[in-house]
Amino acid sequence: MRISAFAVAVLLGAASLRAQIAPVGTPELVFPAGDSAFQRVWHRLDTLVYEGRGSLNMIHIGGSHVQAGMLTDAVRRGLHAMSPDLHGSVGWLYPFAVAGTNNPRSYTVTKYGTWTGQRCSVPQHRGPWGFAGIRAFAGDSAGFTMLHKELPLQASSVLLFYPNSDSINPPLVKGPVAEVVRLPDGIEVRFDRPIDTLRVQWQPRKGRRDTLSLEGVLFRPADPNGVRYHSVGVNGAATHSFLKAVRFESQLRELPPDVVVFGLGINDAHKSRGEFDTLAYELRYDSLVDAVRRVNPHAQFIWLTNNDALYKGANNPHGILVQRAMLRLAAKHHGAVFDFFALMGGYGSVRRWMANDWARPDGIHLSQIGYQAHADWFASAFTKAYLRHQESTAW
Numbered sequence: 001m002r003i004s005a006f007a008v009a010v011l012l013g014a015a016s017l018r019a020q021i022a023p024v025g026t027p028e029l030v031f032p033a034g035d036s037a038f039q040r041v042w043h044r045l046d047t048l049v050y051e052g053r054g055s056l057n058m059i060h061i062g063g064s065h066v067q068a069g070m071l072t073d074a075v076r077r078g079l080h081a082m083s084p085d086l087h088g089s090v091g092w093l094y095p096f097a098v099a100g101t102n103n104p105r106s107y108t109v110t111k112y113g114t115w116t117g118q119r120c121s122v123p124q125h126r127g128p129w130g131f132a133g134i135r136a137f138a139g140d141s142a143g144f145t146m147l148h149k150e151l152p153l154q155a156s157s158v159l160l161f162y163p164n165s166d167s168i169n170p171p172l173v174k175g176p177v178a179e180v181v182r183l184p185d186g187i188e189v190r191f192d193r194p195i196d197t198l199r200v201q202w203q204p205r206k207g208r209r210d211t212l213s214l215e216g217v218l219f220r221p222a223d224p225n226g227v228r229y230h231s232v233g234v235n236g237a238a239t240h241s242f243l244k245a246v247r248f249e250s251q252l253r254e255l256p257p258d259v260v261v262f263g264l265g266i267n268d269a270h271k272s273r274g275e276f277d278t279l280a281y282e283l284r285y286d287s288l289v290d291a292v293r294r295v296n297p298h299a300q301f302i303w304l305t306n307n308d309a310l311y312k313g314a315n316n317p318h319g320i321l322v323q324r325a326m327l328r329l330a331a332k333h334h335g336a337v338f339d340f341f342a343l344m345g346g347y348g349s350v351r352r353w354m355a356n357d358w359a360r361p362d363g364i365h366l367s368q369i370g371y372q373a374h375a376d377w378f379a380s381a382f383t384k385a386y387l388r389h390q391e392s393t394a395w
Contacts, residue, residue, distance in 0.1 A: 021358055021369070023343040027377035029302065029385040030339060032331035041259055041300055042389040049083045052225065057091070057255050059230045061242065061288075062263030062304075063121070066233020067096065069104020070371040071263075073150070076229035078379025082386070088226035090151055091255065092132070092218050098144045099136035101235060106150045113142025120244050121236035121267070129244050130161050130185070130215030131251035133234045137213040143171075143201035146217070154194040155219040161186040161251055168210040174199040185215070185247055194222040215247065218254055230255065238267040239284035249291055256296045262288070263304040265326070266364065269318035270311060276318040278325050285325075289333050301335035304378070307370075308341060308350040310363030315348050336385070338378050 031038070047054040058079075065071050080088050096102060097109035099117025118125035120133035129135065147153075160171055163185050170180065176192040198217070204210035221228075234241065242248060242264070262285070269276050292299050303326040306319045323341045330337045345352060353359035358370040366374065 021356075021373040023373075023377055024345045024349075025343055027338075027343060027381040027384075029336040029381045030327070030330070031336050031385075032327055033334045035336070035385065035389075037334035038300055038336070038385070039389070040298055042386055044258060045386055046390075048086055048226065055224055056227045056259070057230065057257050058227065058259045058261060059092070059232060059252075059255065059257045060261040060263060062233045063237040063267050064233065064235040064365065065266075065371065066231050066263060067104070067235050068102060068233075068371075069106055069231065070368055071375050072229065072231035072233070073104060073106045074372050074375030075379055076227075077150075078375060079227050079229060079382065081379075082383050086227060087223075088228050089154065089221040089223070090148060090219060090230070091221075091228045092216060092230035092232060093146065093148075094132050094134060094216055094232075095136070095144050095146055095214070096134070098214065099134055101134075104231075107146060107148040109144055109146050111142070111144040113138055114140060115142055119234050119236065120241040121234050121238065127244060128163070128246045130163075130247040131245055132216045132232050133237060133242050133245055135213050135215050137211050138202065139204065139209070139211050141201070141203050142212070143199070145200075146198040147196070153196045153198070153219050154222050155191070155196075155198075156194055156222040157188055157190040157220045158195075158198055159183070159186060159188045159216075159218040159220070159254055160200065160214065161216040161218070161247075162213050163215070163247070164213075168208075168212060169203060169205055171200050171202040171212065174201070185250065216251060230257075233263075236267055237264065239264045239281060239288065240268075243284060243287055249295055252292065252295045257292060257299050258296070259300050259302065260292050261302045261304060265304075265306045265322040266309060269306060269316065269322050270309070270364070271318065272311070273317060276321055278321050281322070282325050282329055285329050286332075289329075301330070301333055302382075303330055303335065303337045305337065305339050305341040307344055307359070307366060307374070308347060308353075310350060313363070315351075317347065320347055338381055340374055340377070343377055 044056050060072050095109040098111045098115050115136045117136045120129045170187050173189045175195050178192045179190045181188045202212045305323045359366050
């Protein structure tokens with residue numbers, strides 16, 4: 001089924017009706033070096049839309065706005081609404097509640113036992129880190145349960161990532177387990193029939209000082225077709241945070257990504273005026289791009305500019321520098337930019353957003369309605385970029 005201009009209008013209308021916020025300009029993806037590199041992405045979507053087969057793996061990497069889930073959950077819903085026959089599933093999920101931090105509302109996590117959480121964004125937390133940049137470790141009997149409230153997981157297998165998998169007892173997954181395969185840094189549990197609820201328990205070996213350090217959970221759906229929007233976010237994360245992840249590439253290979261959406265910048269730029277080093281910022285992003293392309297040389301990238309923000313109560317001019325840096329990065333790596341900074345009104349606009357309760361009083365984070373607008377505008381921009389591809393290939 002061909003996506004029509006009507007679909008774009010619906011997405012734009014949803015933004016206006018739900019968020020009651022009008023963008024300053026038209027939401028679109030900007031391709032500083034042209035969109036020829038994205039043709040592989042559009043062709044994969046063609047196969048999904050017209051033939052109902054194939055997959056597109058998208059990974060959104062960011063900070064607290066990603067960990068909270070409001071933005072990424074709304075983006076996922078918007079992308080799945082691109083076409084009536086376009087479905088998808090979640091893939092990478094982290095049980096944040098196990099690590100003692102906030103969990104997205106779209107899935108529930110119940111833990112038992114004693115867990116200690118650490119994040120790559122906290123200087124005194126030393127790691128080592130996996131792909132997600134967060135870990136929860138237990139030294140005694142412990143466990144957790146995960147259930148997605150919006151999408152049936154329908155997982156045919158689940159991967160649990162943890163180091164030293166060959167020297168400790170593997171976690172026990174309850175359910176119709178058919179096979180457990182040991183991995184270099186974890187296990188894959190395969191099921192006789194798809195599951196919707198994950199129940200995990202772990203017990204150390206008797207008389208040993210074992211520690212389970214959980215680094216991530218990846219669900220593999222029974223139906224491999226569709227758009228999977230994975231979210232990887234850690235409160236306080238900046239570009240340098242994920243460069244600490246020694247198992248970033250090895251765990252990323254289990255996805256692997258077709259499109260990476262980068263939303264790292266708000267914490268990089270949260271500094272005194274003049275203290276933000278744009279050169280170092282771009283070099284760190286170059287390193288992240290290189291790491292992803294070692295996993296998939298054909299992966300494409302979309303950068304999301306920062307929301308306008310305050311620093312210690314004053315307007316922060318570094319959002320403009322992040323905007324310019326991301327445009328340079330997209331030109332260099334043949335990617336795209338979604339310029340949310342401009343759409344919300346640019347420098348100083350966060351005060352208007354705060355006055356309308358679209359942003360939180362801290363002047364850094366958005367409210368739920370603000371994140372909904374961000375997600376709607378991004379989904380609309382992505383849809384329109386794909387629609388332009390369809391129009392250019394129509395005959």
